[in-house]
Amino acid sequence: EAGVVQSPRYKIIEKKQPVAFWCNPISGHNTLYWYLQNLGQGPELLIRYENEEAVDDSQLPKDRFSAERLKGVDSTLKIQPAELGDSAVYLCASSRDRGAPADTQYFGPGTRLTVL
Amino acid sequence: GQQLNQSPQSMFIQEGEDVSMNCTSSSIFNTWLWYKQDPGEGPVLLIALYKAGELTSNGRLTAQFGITRKDSFLNISASIPSDVGIYFCAGRAGGTSYGKLTFGQGTILTVHP
Numbered sequence: 001e002a003g004v005v006q007s008p009r010y011k012i013i014e015k016k017q018p019v020a021f022w023c024n025p026i027s028g029h030n031t032l033y034w035y036l037q038n039l040g041q042g043p044e045l046l047i048r049y050e051n052e053e054a055v056d057d058s059q060l061p062k063d064r065f066s067a068e069r070l071k072g073v074d075s076t077l078k079i080q081p082a083e084l085g086d087s088a089v090y091l092c093a094s095s096r097d098r099g100a101p102a103d104t105q106y107f108g109p110g111t112r113l114t115v116l
Numbered sequence: 117g118q119q120l121n122q123s124p125q126s127m128f129i130q131e132g133e134d135v136s137m138n139c140t141s142s143s144i145f146n147t148w149l150w151y152k153q154d155p156g157e158g159p160v161l162l163i164a165l166y167k168a169g170e171l172t173s174n175g176r177l178t179a180q181f182g183i184t185r186k187d188s189f190l191n192i193s194a195s196i197p198s199d200v201g202i203y204f205c206a207g208r209a210g211g212t213s214y215g216k217l218t219f220g221q222g223t224i225l226t227v228h229p
Contacts, residue, residue: 004158008134009156040221040222041219041221042120042122042204042206042223043204043217044219045216045217048216058142060202068177072188076217091158091159093158104161105217106161107159107160107163109150109156109158110156112156
């Protein structure tokens with residue numbers, strides 16, 4: 001079974017430029033998560049999707065960040081415009097069923113963003 | 117955002133030694149998870165705990181879900197060089213926050229051969 005796929009793996013941009021990250025979850029996983037991981041910290045949830053619906057986006061800075069999961073499968077996270085403080089690793093994760101006690105989140109390798 | 121209190125921040129040990137790390141929270145969690153993250157990769161689940169007091173093993177790893185539901189520990193016995201990495205605890209609450217994981221800051225483990 002293929003894991004969570006993310007692209008690009010690395011991205012270097014100048015501040016004020018837009019950037020987008022793509023995630024393809026594990027086949028059959030209804031729930032998709034975007035996390036932000038700053039250096040030396042654990043991941044922090046940005047947004048969670050149940051199929052195509054964003055059910056928790058309370059931690060997403062909506063002035064510059066947006067996300068979509070139009071067909072309930074793959075997802076895109078966008079930052080426009082990027083700021084220096086956005087430099088971090090952006091992780092995508094997916095799980096089969098958030099209602100199951102043993103529901104497990106599987107993480108992708110992440111996209112490392114550097115804003116100059 | 118909120119993060120769990122994980123300690124120690126880093127450990128330098130000799131191959132063959134046992135390792136212990138723990139995680140505490142001011143909030144109650146229904147699930148405790150332990151992940152390992154290698155450089156350039158996402159976290160990989162090691163052990164999941166679903167009941168207070170539960171003690172679960174996975175090979176040389178053993179983890180426990182604290183009775184108060186506010187803490188958990190992870191032990192690694194007879195460490196080997198491939199145990200090197202960053203270990204994260206994560207808690208999951210119930211209710212409307214069911215799917216949301218709150219992570220600790222991580223414990224960086226270095227194993228000297």
